[in-house]
Amino acid sequence: MSAILSITDVSKTFHNETSSTHVLSRLNLTVNEGDFVTVIGPSGCGKSTLLKLIAGLDTDYTGAVNIEGKKVERPSQDKGFIFQEHRLFPWLNVEGNIAADLPLRKPEVRKRVDELIRLVKLEGFEKAYPRQLSGGMSQRVAIARALLRNPKVLLLDEPFGALDAFTRAHLQDALLDIWQTNRTTMVLVTHDIDEAVFLSNRVIVMDARPGRIKAVIPVDLPYPRRRTGTAFQDIRTHLLRSLEHHESEEPSYTI
Ligand SMILES: Nc1ncnc2c1ncn2[C@@H]1O[C@H](COP(=O)(O)OP(=O)(O)O)[C@@H](O)[C@H]1O
Numbered sequence: 001m002s003a004i005l006s007i008t009d010v011s012k013t014f015h016n017e018t019s020s021t022h023v024l025s026r027l028n029l030t031v032n033e034g035d036f037v038t039v040i041g042p043s044g045c046g047k048s049t050l051l052k053l054i055a056g057l058d059t060d061y062t063g064a065v066n067i068e069g070k071k072v073e074r075p076s077q078d079k080g081f082i083f084q085e086h087r088l089f090p091w092l093n094v095e096g097n098i099a100a101d102l103p104l105r106k107p108e109v110r111k112r113v114d115e116l117i118r119l120v121k122l123e124g125f126e127k128a129y130p131r132q133l134s135g136g137m138s139q140r141v142a143i144a145r146a147l148l149r150n151p152k153v154l155l156l157d158e159p160f161g162a163l164d165a166f167t168r169a170h171l172q173d174a175l176l177d178i179w180q181t182n183r184t185t186m187v188l189v190t191h192d193i194d195e196a197v198f199l200s201n202r203v204i205v206m207d208a209r210p211g212r213i214k215a216v217i218p219v220d221l222p223y224p225r226r227r228t229g230t231a232f233q234d235i236r237t238h239l240l241r242s243l244e245h246h247e248s249e250e251p252s253y254t255i
């Protein structure tokens with residue numbers, strides 16, 4: 001397995017006129033091609049900040065963020081980003097939103113859009129507008145739009161956080177399906193422990209003030225996972241404990 005994303009000694013401080021906030025402290029993380037990594041940690045520990053650095057939306061930090069060995073300098077379509085709210089264009093229908101700036105009249109774009117509509121299970125809704133869609137459907141459109149750009153890595157910031165539990169479970173299944181079909185490398189931020197254990201092969205547990213990695217927990221369970229299984233529950237408990245555990249000294253991690 002080769003590393004697609006590497007984060008080396010990354011620290012980040014926000015400065016304003018009166019104060020500065022040390023948000024991320026010396027993060028080190030390697031994500032291999034095809035990995036499904038989740039990031040979990042208390043509110044304000046810097047999860048969204050970290051994703052923005054990986055996405056190239058913020059380059060004001062120390063340390064290095066590399067994708068395929070190249071420093072991330074700016075946002076680009078090879079780094080897909082899914083936000084908690086879907087950010088679709090209200091004036092475009094589903095297929096228009098997926099294609100966005102790519103011409104749907106081009107046969108290769110058309111073909112791929114149709115494939116993605118099937119992959120995210122939105123057949124029959126091609127012509128629907130965002131206002132006619134549920135939150136879960138809208139998120140699937142956003143995911144299809146990102147996948148059309150063949151991202152090297154898909155970054156998801158609490159993408160299902162605003163959805164009800166039933167829809168969330170459906171979308172978790174859909175995302176797993178997408179990951180297994182496309183093998184897109186995923187980095188997903190969540191505050192849902194079950195979601196982390198259900199989806200990922202590695203869970204990054206962060207601590208706050210300053211945000212840092214305090215544990216990396218592998219999830220070596222075959223897919224699809226049974227949420228009620230004993231092994232699932234054991235890892236869940238382990239994860240809960242590591243979230244609750246506070247360390248005073250700075251931990252070191254080997255991944
Ligand atoms: N633009 C900003 N200016 C100053 N502080 C910020 C800014 N964005 C985020 N922060 C602070 O950085 C910390 C981490 O924020 P964030 O990455 O959004 O956390 P999380 O996503 O884990 O909840 C918080 O204390 C937040 O207040």
Ligand SMILES: [Mg+2]
Binds near residue numbers: 157
């Ligand atoms: Mg956040």
